[in-house]
Amino acid sequence: MYDVIIVGAGPAGASAAIFLAKAGRSTLMFDNGLSVTRRALIKNHYGVPEITGPDLVDTGKDQAARLGTTIVKANVTNIRQDGEVFAVDTDQGTYEARHIILATGLYTDLVEHIGVRVKPGSEPRIKTVVDVTPEGKTSVPGIWAAGTVAGVSMHTIITAGDGAKVAINLLSELEGARHVDHDVFKPQQ
């Protein structure tokens, strides 16, 4: 049983995983290897002058793994709810968690299959997105969504930031106070 299962390890999912795992929450992230970010050459990500999509995605996954996220290459086919527990069916077996973050990018087949409320997308070429609250909650309590599938502007700085935002909001709910994750730089004298 995990605290959180994330579906999708692009910028949105991996960024959420970084915050959750760093906060000590057991975090499992699935990905089926279809990130659109792998097709990008990125020159507009704050603090990173230029990076290829594959390097950005692989670095983000490595960072999430180093902080404690378990990453499994698998296709998630269904999410079922049993009381306060979600059972996540994949082609590698079934896993359980108390909370779910959907970060499936362009892919809405899973979200439509499990019945979270969707709505028309507003970004170019994005037909359908998950209907989320400003915090990132879907119509199903316990299931959150982040990144392209949640309808934000399709840029890595935004989708990564949205994943972080959703993780911080989820952590804040669990902790009963706003979650803050600051490490302090101490310059040598």
Ligand SMILES: Cc1cc2nc3c(=O)[nH]c(=O)nc-3n(C[C@H](O)[C@H](O)[C@H](O)COP(=O)(O)OP(=O)(O)OC[C@H]3O[C@@H](n4cnc5c(N)ncnc54)[C@H](O)[C@@H]3O)c2cc1C
């Ligand atoms: C050609 C191209 C160029 C681009 N150039 C730029 C650029 O220069 N600058 C910029 O800021 N942005 C650029 N972008 C946009 C950027 O890549 C995206 O906006 C953003 O990174 C998407 O992040 P995401 O995490 O929402 O989705 P993704 O990176 O697509 O990640 C979603 C992940 O979910 C996984 N997934 C989906 N369904 C399942 C399932 N059922 N089970 C398991 N895994 C699943 C997918 O395999 C994928 O890895 C470009 C995009 C393209 C296509």
